[in-house]
Amino acid sequence: MPSPRPLNVGLVGGGRGAFIVHPHQRAIHFDGTRRVVAGALFPDPQIALEEAANWPYPIKGYGSYTEMIADQKNLPPEQRLDYILIVTPNHVHFDPAMKALEAGIPVFCEKPLTVTLEEAEQLVKKVREKNIPFGVAHTYLGHWTTRFSRYIVRAGLLGDIRWVDSYYLQGWLATKLEDTGQPQAAWRVDPKRAGGSGCGGDIGTHALMQLRYVTGLEITEVSANLEIFVKGRPIDDHFTAYCHLSNGGRALVRASQISIGHLNDLGIEVCGTKGTLVWRQEDPECVTIKLLGQPDRVYYRGAVTPGDGFLPSKEEIDKVMPGLMEEPTIPSGHPEAFHDAFARLHRCFEADVRKYQAGQPFKCDGTKYANVEDGWMGMAFIKTCLESSAQKGAWTPMPPKI
Numbered sequence: 001m002p003s004p005r006p007l008n009v010g011l012v013g014g015g016r017g018a019f020i021v022h023p024h025q026r027a028i029h030f031d032g033t034r035r036v037v038a039g040a041l042f043p044d045p046q047i048a049l050e051e052a053a054n055w056p057y058p059i060k061g062y063g064s065y066t067e068m069i070a071d072q073k074n075l076p077p078e079q080r081l082d083y084i085l086i087v088t089p090n091h092v093h094f095d096p097a098m099k100a101l102e103a104g105i106p107v108f109c110e111k112p113l114t115v116t117l118e119e120a121e122q123l124v125k126k127v128r129e130k131n132i133p134f135g136v137a138h139t140y141l142g143h144w145t146t147r148f149s150r151y152i153v154r155a156g157l158l159g160d161i162r163w164v165d166s167y168y169l170q171g172w173l174a175t176k177l178e179d180t181g182q183p184q185a186a187w188r189v190d191p192k193r194a195g196g197s198g199c200g201g202d203i204g205t206h207a208l209m210q211l212r213y214v215t216g217l218e219i220t221e222v223s224a225n226l227e228i229f230v231k232g233r234p235i236d237d238h239f240t241a242y243c244h245l246s247n248g249g250r251a252l253v254r255a256s257q258i259s260i261g262h263l264n265d266l267g268i269e270v271c272g273t274k275g276t277l278v279w280r281q282e283d284p285e286c287v288t289i290k291l292l293g294q295p296d297r298v299y300y301r302g303a304v305t306p307g308d309g310f311l312p313s314k315e316e317i318d319k320v321m322p323g324l325m326e327e328p329t330i331p332s333g334h335p336e337a338f339h340d341a342f343a344r345l346h347r348c349f350e351a352d353v354r355k356y357q358a359g360q361p362f363k364c365d366g367t368k369y370a371n372v373e374d375g376w377m378g379m380a381f382i383k384t385c386l387e388s389s390a391q392k393g394a395w396t397p398m399p400p401k402i
Helices: 021-028 045-053 065-074 094-102 117-130 144-154 183-188 199-215 314-320 338-357 372-390
Strands: 007-012 034-040 083-086 107-110 134-137 161-169 219-227 238-245 250-256 265-272 275-280 286-291 297-300
Touching: 007 021, 007 065, 007 338, 021 034, 021 083, 021 338, 034 045, 034 065, 065 083, 065 094, 083 094, 094 107, 094 117, 107 338, 117 372, 134 338, 134 372, 144 199, 144 265, 144 275, 144 286, 144 314, 161 199, 199 219, 199 238, 199 250, 199 265, 199 372, 219 372, 238 372
Parallel strands: 007 034, 007 083, 083 107, 107 134, 161 250
Antiparallel strands: 161 265, 219 238, 238 250, 265 275, 275 286, 286 297
């Protein structure tokens, strides 16, 4: 049988110096089974068309995402978009996502999902109504070591989880960078474009997702402080939430953009009754396990040996996470990194999109990439933390799951 044609992807956003579109578009082309073919790259229609004409490779430019989505019905099936990728500032996530869903087009959206919990709820309902693939780009779930960490914790190898410290620390907004015209800084500190929380929405949601994905636990109650250290900034640049977990354990979800010396320091420590797991995305090839009275065990992607006295046999691992041990594509010592993580997410999303198009069952269940319910949970967390912080850190319950 011939290979299936590459999936066609359309971009919403990505022009005029945007950053996140570029790791995404490289990841889309990573396997030769997906390709970017179209884009509505900027709010101004003329600039959008100019940006498309100057794109590094030929794509069809549109003046707006509304025009791009509406045009799909006019194209032959093999030229239509198979999914859209939304890489705009936060306030332009909801509308293109909703329009694409209504047109039956799967969506892969940058985080946070929306700027309000109400918008997030509408997207959840629409995805369920249409039964259509929807992914949220929590990049760091794409690291193989994140998935390996998930296996270790969820298989009970650390015992009962007592404590989790999940964090994302940066220092790039330690000064009022937005006043220099730096575009990435400008929209992130603008509540109209970023939402009610700056630091929490931008990177605190990554720390939250890392905790939920690896442990399988939910946050039930928070005591939060959203702080502004740079004078004149309207929304938080430092975020701390002490949390009660669904199993009775405790957690700290913290984020900072004023911690000088930190670059993109996302990490997680999971402490159980039998041991502790440590992972950092700036050293993403390894997972460290600390056990009582034993030397630390350091596992590197591509060099993991099942049945070593801590890990069970490969057959037992496959029962919990089928295919985990076959996932790495290059030998250990040849590092996977940021772009590989993006590619793994798009690869997994592609599999669900192809099943959707073929009328086959698919599981957009959050096991391979964050789904729309995960996006809703991020917004519920931010809303709850804002309420708690406004009451000087008062314990505030999370809303019930939608």
